[in-house]
Amino acid sequence: MIKFSALFMLITFLGCDSSGSSTDNGPVVTPPVTVPPVVKLTDDELLDVVQKQTFAYFWDYAESNSGMARERYIPQDPSFDQNIVTTGGSGFGLMAIVSGMSRGYISKAQGADRLNKIANFLNTAERFHGAWPHWINGTTGRVIPFGTKDNGGDLVETSFLVAGMITVREYFKNGTTEEKAVAQKFDTLWKGVEWQWYTNNQNKLFWHWSPNYNWEMNFPLEGYNECLITYVMAAASPTHAIAPAAYHEGWARSGGIVSAKTKYNLPLILKHNGAEEFGGPLFWAHYSYLGLDPNQLTDKYANYWDLNTNHTKINYLYAVANPKNFKGYGANYWGLTASYSRNGDGSIGYDAHMPSNDKGVISPTAAISSIVYTPLESKAFIRNLYENYKTETWGVAGFYDAHSQHYQWTAQRYLAIDQGPEMVMLENYRTGLLWQLFMNAPEVKQGLINLGFHSGKYGF
Template sequence: MDYHFNFKIKLPLVAAVAALFMQCNSADTKNSSGTVPETPAAPLTDEQLIDLVEKQTIKYFWDYAEPNSGLARERYHPDGNYPDNDANIVTTGGSGFGILSLIAADSRGYITRAQFTERMGKIATFLENADRFHGAWPHWMDGNTGHVKPFGTKDNGGDLVETAFLCEGLICVREYLKNGTAEEKALANRYDALWKGVDWDWYRNGQDVLYWHWSPNYNWEMNFPLAGYNECLITYIMASASPTHGITAAPYHKGWARNGDIVSANTKYGYPLILKHNYSEEYGGPLFWAHYSYVGLDPHQLTDQYANYWDLNYNQVMIDYKYCVENPHHYAGYGANYWGLTASYTRNPDGSTGYTAHQPNNDTGVISPTAAASSIVYTPQESIAFMRNLYENHSSLTWGPAGFYDAHSQQYNWSVKWYLAIDQGPTPVMIENYRSGLLWNLFMNAPEVQQGLLNLGFHSGKYGF
């Protein structure tokens, strides 16, 4: 099997309109090339395995990107079946993760510097001309026009959380290119202007908390204040870091931290939760809460008055791991090399495909490969064991053209042979952070990021502030 990139962007397959909740592929199905993926005769070393997973997963953001914008499609379905004919919808947050993965691809030599800068230029042009709402991009955009594609009836304006995920990537591009050639410096300046154009302070709505959404038609009717703990920590850090439209520390402490009530005294399997995880104060939330904010934000030796953020994330991942090993529902396969619950596609009771935030208090027997793979920075031994098990023992159901498919269940001998940007994105980024710390170093050494963290009361022993 050839794992090298085809650097020519592949146009999407003809998209057939299909209901989202359709019957998924079963064990006798094949991948998009018509063959069952091969397993090497000799097992890969750990380094070969993680390099393969990183490289193959980055294909989502390179080979299968939306061709006009260069950004990440919301979803890529190799079978061509797209709900609502949405093959050209791009996602803001997933594109932020994708941009980070392409930095890793350039650094690793998976693509050339010329290819990288060409793609970054295309992306910058699209973002400069796309719909923005007080500087924030919407959750979804039409990849052909740059116009907002409503994520819901009232969700047709700015999405501050998705914008924060994107801005993690924008700042890292600036840092990566700022000392390069004249062309690279000019591109770095464009990325700098993009993230500085976000009016974070507007999204307070005059209160000491940030709000997720604003719409020109519905104003603040979505009414979703960002109060922790979930995946949204990075939004406060970006808002504090902004030198143009920043916030004071009050929204972080009064809103996000709930005047200190964010702190938890609960433990599970001997691991303290440390912070109250919204909707799950017994086990902690889905594992993407330990990933999305931390693709750029390095939790090593990162503390504030509420938490040590390495301990917070390590403990959440270990609680999820211990739960899967305990396997209270006796699902087939669950154990030390088959674990990881997070938001992804899922198998509904009737066998159709849906979407849910898998977590210990919402366990349907479905494992999301991004959960364990993206946790490699916290649990390398357990994460590599998981990837090896899937690749060596379940490749016909789990391995495809852009890495591991989105969801799998040994209980039902089932896999959804589709991909989602928001799931594929953290995997290569966190693998690269495990291997080299590249994206962490770029983000954490940005002067505005350090000042923003200091403004909120954070300190980093690793980066010396």
């Protein structure tokens, strides 16, 4: 832009007086002022903006004492539940920090320092036969009950955390002295989980154990849902491994996990618990697969790439069909999964959105975290939200947790378990980094082999 003084000198030089008329050639015609067009971000620029902003959840808004991921963050009320940290969401956060270091959002020294703080905290936090609880007080390390009887070990949340630990270990294992020390701390922590204890002497894993209520919650891990990674971690343990029979008889229900159903001409492949017509909420295609690479991954029950891609496409096609006529649903506005939700009175609640439980609420994490399966459809969603609904949906840690065009409503808050998969799957889509680190861990490979998996991509 030409400054005013320079512009005046230029006018004088061209023979114009201050009245705007030429001394030689008549009046000067002032060119029209044109506003430069808004330059749209390229796809890669857009993904980087979203990934970097989402990373802030795990870096800028983590719990200060522990370094762990807060269960939730509400920008309008940052003190709300500020000391409640989440085990599973922190596992996703460990992977997010690895991605952040790789992309230069933070330095490796900064990442190592934060990860060392997290490892030290987890070493002193309450554990129950090696498993951490769902919620922990980030100040004291004591369990915060998730429910009356849910005041002990949470094996599923622990498995999400452990997958992150292994990823960090693999990233740091050949690094500096400080990085190797962090890797060793996480290696020791994950090897302390007593997976076999959580079979309760049966051929299946159980989600919870409480020192007060023992096995009273009685929640066996039977497929299919988000818990595949729990069996993989339990089979991979070099210290407390489960027998393969627990996977085949418990998780796979002696073959009963397999489904012959189709939707929109796409096979569901496995029986989604309680959601056998369309498949369950989309986080079932995300949580287990942040480190576990479904590309070319098979066992005798499923091709896991086909399983997750079909699940995602069915969810997408449902939104395109839009049988309930919710405003906005379509090719660039889709994605049903568990997130904050809108209660009937307009207040904020929580719900497991899916085609069989559609409340007119879209969860950005659903489409964004599915980018590895549906890149074109996911990028169309991201661009629509960012370019057309940014003022409603965009905040300090990326897209808010839930949005509804139909009700003109937004849940202006965040959850660790929703922001984490966005960050991690964007990285996996762009580079495959977290998949490569996790899948090349020797214990992971051996655990998968023990359960009868094959991966053409990783050579087993």
